[in-house]
Amino acid sequence: MEPLFATSQTEALVPRIREFVLTELVPLETTEHLTGNFSTVARILDQKRELVRKAGLWGLQHSVGEGGLGLSLCEFGQVSEVLAWSPFGHYAFNCQAPDIGNMELLHRHASAILREHYLEPLKEGHIRSCFSMTEPEFAGSNPTRLGTTAERDGDSWVINGHKWFTSSADGAAFAIVMAVTNPAAAPHRRASMLLVPTDTPGFELVRNISIMGDPSDHWGSHAEVRYTDVRVPLGNLIGDEGAGFTLAQERLGPGRIHHCMRWIGISERCLDLMCRRAATRELEEGVMLGEKQFVQGWIAESRAQIDAARLMVLRTAHNIDQRGAAAVRDQISEIKFFVADVMLTVIDRAIQTYGAMGITDDIVLPWYYRHERGARIYDGADEVHKTALARSILKGYGLDTRKSKPISNRRDA
Numbered sequence: 001m002e003p004l005f006a007t008s009q010t011e012a013l014v015p016r017i018r019e020f021v022l023t024e025l026v027p028l029e030t031t032e033h034l035t036g037n038f039s040t041v042a043r044i045l046d047q048k049r050e051l052v053r054k055a056g057l058w059g060l061q062h063s064v065g066e067g068g069l070g071l072s073l074c075e076f077g078q079v080s081e082v083l084a085w086s087p088f089g090h091y092a093f094n095c096q097a098p099d100i101g102n103m104e105l106l107h108r109h110a111s112a113i114l115r116e117h118y119l120e121p122l123k124e125g126h127i128r129s130c131f132s133m134t135e136p137e138f139a140g141s142n143p144t145r146l147g148t149t150a151e152r153d154g155d156s157w158v159i160n161g162h163k164w165f166t167s168s169a170d171g172a173a174f175a176i177v178m179a180v181t182n183p184a185a186a187p188h189r190r191a192s193m194l195l196v197p198t199d200t201p202g203f204e205l206v207r208n209i210s211i212m213g214d215p216s217d218h219w220g221s222h223a224e225v226r227y228t229d230v231r232v233p234l235g236n237l238i239g240d241e242g243a244g245f246t247l248a249q250e251r252l253g254p255g256r257i258h259h260c261m262r263w264i265g266i267s268e269r270c271l272d273l274m275c276r277r278a279a280t281r282e283l284e285e286g287v288m289l290g291e292k293q294f295v296q297g298w299i300a301e302s303r304a305q306i307d308a309a310r311l312m313v314l315r316t317a318h319n320i321d322q323r324g325a326a327a328v329r330d331q332i333s334e335i336k337f338f339v340a341d342v343m344l345t346v347i348d349r350a351i352q353t354y355g356a357m358g359i360t361d362d363i364v365l366p367w368y369y370r371h372e373r374g375a376r377i378y379d380g381a382d383e384v385h386k387t388a389l390a391r392s393i394l395k396g397y398g399l400d401t402r403k404s405k406p407i408s409n410r411r412d413a
């Protein structure tokens with residue numbers, strides 16, 4: 001834990017959650033659970049969820065008014081790091097993506113009826129949800145371009161479209177779908193968010209996409225979905241018509257803190273595994289792997305990079321708590337690409353330290369390698385965040401890059 005940002009809440013919670021993760025969840029990391037369908041381990045995790053409730057640790061992310069512990073984003077970030085010590089931590093505590101983002105969205109912007117029917121059971125862990133925005137035919141990096149439409153017809157919206165990477169759609173009770181409701185509006189006002197129960201006629205889960213050899217199922221999957229004449233009541237609109245893009249941005253601000261702190265937890269876990277191996281793997285009699293300077297370099301660099309990353313993320317979380325996400329957009333971009341890179345570098349070093357064993361499913365490292373490579377792509381690809389940050393910096397030097405023309409159009413070309 002980072003003492004600079006510790007509070008009485010985190011000092012009380014973090015050791016208890018760490019103990020729970022180490023004793024109840026880390027032992028579940030068997031080859032069967034790390035490679036098979038997620039539904040196999042989900043059955044056991046349901047029992048762990050009961051233990052979480054009994055321990056009074058359910059609903060960590062909710063405000064006191066919502067029956068939660070009222071943690072700030074900065075406090076929740078510190079808890080999230082500890083949960084990430086196991087691939088099953090966030091799920092066991094019901095604060096896993098995409099549900100955590102959907103809970104926040106429904107809490108702030110859904111009607112009382114939608115909140116009663118969908119938010120309450122979601123908070124209780126009785127149902128799961130998914131978020132359906134990205135489409136195979138359009139570059140997800142430009143979310144203003146979407147092919148999915150929702151047209152008013154009487155008292156319904158009629159949705160038609162094709163999505164993919166709708167994470168955790170398999171078994172979810174509802175999807176929050178981003179669809180164009182007014183093609184004539186300005187690009188950022190064209191789309192809206194709609195809640196679609198997955199048992200609505202016309203909702204078709206085409207497949208769970210195989211990711212590096214593993215389609216998984218349940219919460220661990222990423223689905224291709226078709227919406228064909230899907231009819232939902234007008235009241236299933238979330239927020240205002242045309243506000244889809246704004247809501248998506250709002251959902252992503254705290255979401256990036258959640259991801260980044262999870263990635264720091266994963267990095268810590270991998271560094272721990274790396275050090276354990278380095279200290280005990282004998283290269284020749286009496287000479288351990290950790291005595292080699294290459295390995296010492298990996299350990300030292302990993303330590304420094306993780307510490308730097310944690311400070312950056314907690315600073316950003318603290319600033320979001322104080323000033324809101326819009327005020328610290330640059331810091332959010334900065335941590336998104338920086339921390340993803342630190343995590344993937346540390347995972348790779350840990351695998352290298354283990355040699356052949358590092359790529360076996362006897363240990364957790366390949367799980368992280370497969371499941372976390374996407375970190376540099378989702379919630380804004382590295383390049384998008386780097387470009388946004390650099391543009392903002394250059395603006396301070398009087399260069400407005402939005403006015404930049406292609407090289408061939410310039411007079412100096």
Ligand SMILES: Cc1cc2nc3c(=O)[nH]c(=O)nc-3n(C[C@H](O)[C@H](O)[C@H](O)COP(=O)(O)OP(=O)(O)OC[C@H]3O[C@@H](n4cnc5c(N)ncnc54)[C@H](O)[C@@H]3O)c2cc1C
Nearest residue numbers: 131132133134139140141165166167374377378379381383
């Ligand atoms: C594990 C995972 C889970 C996901 N879960 C969900 C989900 O639950 N719901 C959902 O709707 N979507 C989800 N996504 C999709 C994700 O949001 C998109 O993959 C992302 O927005 C990028 O879109 P794209 O894949 O179409 O890539 P593209 O937009 O085609 O971009 C491809 C590459 O181009 C480069 N690039 C893009 N823009 C620029 C630029 N401006 N400058 C320079 N280079 C650029 C980047 O390297 C990028 O990786 C998930 C993705 C992953 C990997």
